[in-house]
Amino acid sequence: MVDLWAEDGTYIDPLMQGSGHNQIDGLISAVQQRFPAFRFALIGQPDSYGSNVRFSWQLGPEGADGPIKGTDFATLDNGRLKEVVGFLGQIPAAA
Numbered sequence: 001m002v003d004l005w006a007e008d009g010t011y012i013d014p015l016m017q018g019s020g021h022n023q024i025d026g027l028i029s030a031v032q033q034r035f036p037a038f039r040f041a042l043i044g045q046p047d048s049y050g051s052n053v054r055f056s057w058q059l060g061p062e063g064a065d066g067p068i069k070g071t072d073f074a075t076l077d078n079g080r081l082k083e084v085v086g087f088l089g090q091i092p093a094a095a
Contacts, residue, residue: 006080013070013086035068037061043069051076056089067092 010019011027018024039062046055053074060066069090075083 004081006077006082009081009083011084011086013072014088031059035059038066038068041066051082 005021005024008020009024011017011024016027016030018027038059040057040059041062043056043058046053048054053076054071055074056071057069058066059068067090068088070086070088072084072086074081074085
């Protein structure tokens with residue numbers, strides 16, 4: 001995970017936010033603890049222009065249609081994630 005993120009990288013979405021390796025790692029760990037049988041998977045192909053990337057994803061059981069879906073917009077710095085802003089497009093009422 002550390003290799004993907006800039007030291008001062010930030011992540012924010014409507015449910016959580018974090019800055020730096022420790023906080024972002026904590027966010028990822030919290031999702032894994034809440035949904036231990038779920039995995040993230042890309043939906044389609046990421047789009048990029050310069051240092052900007054857009055990608056859609058789903059979270060659910062491996063090999064199945066994920067009940068949680070979203071699209072993230074990222075800014076890269078020397079090939080590493082500097083800022084990620086997440087938009088949640090589909091969240092079940094019980095999530």
